[in-house]
Amino acid sequence: MVNVHKITGSHGANAYLIDAQHPILVDVGALNMFDALKKFLNPTDLEYIILTHCHYDHTLGATQLAEQTGASIAIHEEDAKLLDDDWATASAMFGTHAPSIEPDMLLKGGKSLDLGDISLRIIHTPGHSLGSICLYGSGLLFSGDTIFVAGGIGRTDLGGDAHALVDSIKLLTALDVDILYPGHGDITNQNVNAQIRASLKYAKINRKAYNSKGFYAFCIL
Numbered sequence: 001m002v003n004v005h006k007i008t009g010s011h012g013a014n015a016y017l018i019d020a021q022h023p024i025l026v027d028v029g030a031l032n033m034f035d036a037l038k039k040f041l042n043p044t045d046l047e048y049i050i051l052t053h054c055h056y057d058h059t060l061g062a063t064q065l066a067e068q069t070g071a072s073i074a075i076h077e078e079d080a081k082l083l084d085d086d087w088a089t090a091s092a093m094f095g096t097h098a099p100s101i102e103p104d105m106l107l108k109g110g111k112s113l114d115l116g117d118i119s120l121r122i123i124h125t126p127g128h129s130l131g132s133i134c135l136y137g138s139g140l141l142f143s144g145d146t147i148f149v150a151g152g153i154g155r156t157d158l159g160g161d162a163h164a165l166v167d168s169i170k171l172l173t174a175l176d177v178d179i180l181y182p183g184h185g186d187i188t189n190q191n192v193n194a195q196i197r198a199s200l201k202y203a204k205i206n207r208k209a210y211n212s213k214g215f216y217a218f219c220i221l
C-alpha cells in the first residue's frame with residue numbers, strides 16, 4: 001500500500017502527498033509547501049502537482065512549488081481555462097487575484113496516472129466546478145471538493161452546476177472505496193461507500209433547492 005500524507009494548507013484545504021515510486025501532490029493550497037514536503041521525501045523528487053480544480057484554496061502554492069521542485073502542474077482542461085478568472089477561481093472571495101498558473105499538462109476523464117506502485121484513474125466530476133476531477137485507484141478516492149465525509153458535497157454556486165454534481169457523484173457511488181481523501185476536513189475509512197451514497201442524496205436535495213431557488217446547505221468551498 002502506498003503512503004499518503006495529508007498536509008493542511010493555510011486556507012483549510014488539504015493537500016495530499018502520494019508517496020509512490022513516482023510521487024505526486026494532489027492540490028497545493030498554501031505557499032511555502034516545500035519545507036512541509038521535506039519531512040516525507042526529497043521535494044525535488046516530486047513529479048506532478050495535480051490540481052483537483054481551479055479554486056484558490058487548492059492552487060495558491062502551485063506555481064511556487066513547481067518552480068522549487070521542478071514538478072509539472074496538471075489540471076483538467078475545463079478548469080485550466082478558468083485559472084486567470086478571479087471569480088471562477090474564488091480568489092475574489094479571499095479578496096485577491098487568481099494566482100498565476102500555467103499548467104504543463106491538461107487532464108481528461110478516463111485517463112490514468114501510473115505512479116509505479118499505484119495507478120490512479122482520472123474521473124471528470126463536474127459540479128463544484130466544471131473541470132473538477134477525482135482520482136481513484138486501489139480503493140483510494142481523492143475527491144477534491146466534489147464530496148466530503150459524512151455526506152458532504154461541494155457548493156455549486158461558484159460557477160458550478162448542481163445537476164452535473166448529482167451525475168458526478170453517481171459515478172463515485174459505482175466505485176468501491178476503502179479510504180476517502182477529501183479536499184477539506186477529515187479522511188475516512190469507515191463505511192465509505194455508504195457515506196458516498198449519503199453525498200448523492202444531499203446532492204439531489206441541493207439540486208432541488210437550486211430548481212426552486214431555495215437555500216442550499218451541506219456545502220463547502
Ligand SMILES: [Zn+2]
Binds near residue numbers: 145
Ligand atoms: Zn476547497
Ligand SMILES: [Zn+2]
Binds near residue numbers: 053055145154221
Ligand atoms: Zn473548491
